[in-house]
Amino acid sequence: xxxxxxxxxxxxxxxxxxxxxxxxxxxxxxxxxxxxxxxxxxxxxxxxxxxxxxxxxxxxxxxxxxxxxxxxxxxxxxxxxxxxxxxxxxxxxxxxxxxxxxxxxxxxxxxxxxxxxxxxxxxxxxxxxxxxxxxxxxxxxxxxxxxxxxxxxxxxxxxxxxxxxxxxxxxxxxxxxxxxxxxxxxxxxxxxxxxxxxxxxxxxxxxxxxxxxxxxxxxxxxxxxxxxxxxxxxxxxxxxxxxxxxxxxxxxxxxxxxxxxxxxxxxxx
Amino acid sequence: xxxxxxxxxxxxxxxxxxxxxxxxxxxxxxxxxxxxxxxxxxxxxxxxxxxxxxxxxxxxxxxxxxxxxxxxxxxxxxxxxxxxxxxxxxxxxxxxxxxxxxxxxxxxxxxxxxxxxxxxxxxxxxxxxxxxxxxxxxxxxxxxxxxxxxxxxxxxxxxxxxxxxxxxxxxxxxxxxxxxxxxxxxxxxxxxx
Numbered sequence: 174x175x176x177x178x179x180x181x182x183x184x185x186x187x188x189x190x191x192x193x194x195x196x197x198x199x200x201x202x203x204x205x206x207x208x209x210x211x212x213x214x215x216x217x218x219x220x221x222x223x224x225x226x227x228x229x230x231x232x233x234x235x236x237x238x239x240x241x242x243x244x245x246x247x248x249x250x251x252x253x254x255x256x257x258x259x260x261x262x263x264x265x266x267x268x269x270x271x272x273x274x275x276x277x278x279x280x281x282x283x284x285x286x287x288x289x290x291x292x293x294x295x296x297x298x299x300x301x302x303x304x305x306x307x308x309x310x311x312x313x314x315x316x317x318x319x320x321x322x323x324x325x326x327x328x329x330x331x332x333x334x335x336x337x338x339x340x341x342x343x344x345x346x347x348x349x350x351x352x353x354x355x356x357x358x359x360x361x362x363x364x365x366x367x368x369x370x371x372x373x374x375x376x377x378x379x380x381x382x383x384x385x386x387x388x389x390x391x392x393x394x395x396x397x398x399x400x401x402x403x404x405x406x407x408x409x410x411x412x413x414x415x416x417x418x419x420x421x422x423x424x425x426x427x428x429x430x431x432x433x434x435x436x437x438x439x440x441x442x
Numbered sequence: 443x444x445x446x447x448x449x450x451x452x453x454x455x456x457x458x459x460x461x462x463x464x465x466x467x468x469x470x471x472x473x474x475x476x477x478x479x480x481x482x483x484x485x486x487x488x489x490x491x492x493x494x495x496x497x498x499x500x501x502x503x504x505x506x507x508x509x510x511x512x513x514x515x516x517x518x519x520x521x522x523x524x525x526x527x528x529x530x531x532x533x534x535x536x537x538x539x540x541x542x543x544x545x546x547x548x549x550x551x552x553x554x555x556x557x558x559x560x561x562x563x564x565x566x567x568x569x570x571x572x573x574x575x576x577x578x579x580x581x582x583x584x585x586x587x588x589x590x591x592x593x594x595x596x597x598x599x600x601x602x603x604x605x606x607x608x609x610x611x612x613x614x615x616x617x618x619x620x621x622x623x624x625x626x627x628x629x630x631x632x633x634x635x
Contacts, residue, residue, distance in 0.1 A: 438600020
């Protein structure tokens with residue numbers, strides 16, 4: 174039974190980075206995302222006379238790049254994951270959506286996000302953002318106490334807490350100056366890179382929902398929180414995956430590009 | 443004397459208010475366009491109807507030709523005028539479908555417009571935070587002036603729609619040229635939803 178649960182949890186875990194990578198995806202200097210995203214920062218507007226002349230607009234968007242030395246293998250894993258999402262995870266996700274009313278799903282989602290507090294707190298601190306680490310603590314306490322164990326995200330009503338950027342270990346590595354390394358499509362887990370793959374291990378270890386796996390002894394119940402954690406995120410992740418893939422020319426490149434751009438933006442925060 | 447000076451200053455005050463900067467114009471046009479889109483999205487009975495209703499509005503507010511040539515990149519110069527028109531039409535289909543599919547019927551996004559910056563003459567980036575289905579997204583609309591102000595890219599959480607297509611189309615062009623790009627666009631546009 175435990176073995177089955179382990180596989181189930183692993184399989185469910187697979188989709189975890191999808192959302193974080195597809196929805197919302199890191200880079201080289203050639204990245205157009207930074208072009209588009211950085212230009213809209215809260216800088217004071219310059220007068221048209223001071224602005225640089227528009228470049229050749231055909232060269233405006235350089236190709237988003239990341240080293241992909243094992244592209245063939247990655248494409249095979251991507252294909253396999255795609256089938257797995259279709260055959261296994263989508264039915265599970267649909268079932269979850271059918272069984273759980275939306276407000277309840279939202280509450281469960283919020284509670285699991287709230288419990289991830291140590292991941293965010295530690296990474297704020299590792300990046301030297303101690304003020305943010307303090308705000309993160311405040312957010313956790315408010316949501317836990319006023320938000321009934323994190324079911325309601327009360328902190329959204331406080332702008333400084335609502336805008337607090339999410340943190341993960343991959344971002345911390347990037348802040349420390351580490352590059353992506355090779356692009357990797359992880360079995361079940363989806364798009365990642367050498368750096369972010371290692372980061373995932375850190376995130377997994379720091380997330381209290383997984384602590385039972387390490388310290389809970391040889392009990393089946395230890396598999397429930399991580400499985401539930403993955404299940405609560407499934408509908409959103411699959412929806413994001415679908416939208417990134419749906420109108421693409423080459424789904425593999427579309428998702429790789431989105432991943433690189435998204436992570437580049439996330440690292441800036 | 444003092445009274446006359448004050449009166450003159452008061453008379454001039456409204457002028458400051460009516461001098462619209464390019465950023466004001468761009469924001470006004472964008473807000474209007476998005477309001478139109480949201481009103482339609484709110485009333486659409488199903489996705490097919492939504493796509494049908496959104497098409498003329500998006501055609502008015504989005505510059506598909508600019509998007510297409512940037513998504514293809516320098517290879518665009520090798521396209522004949524006929525190929526260019528063909529590519530732009532196919533790309534338009536993809537963008538409209540992609541945009542329409544991002545809506546869930548009955549779910550209205552809450553858009554909070556933030557800063558705007560003129561990144562080059564005739565180009566304005568407008569930042570916003572969009573709350574949709576319980577999640578907040580940072581969205582930047584790139585708006586450019588040709589005859590009118592029109593959107594030329596949408597960047598959601600750092601992911602640029604045009605850059606994403608550029609990454610996909612570049613290898614296709616390098617491998618097979620104009621014909622391969624057109625074929626891949628045709629295949630994607632024809633893919634059942």
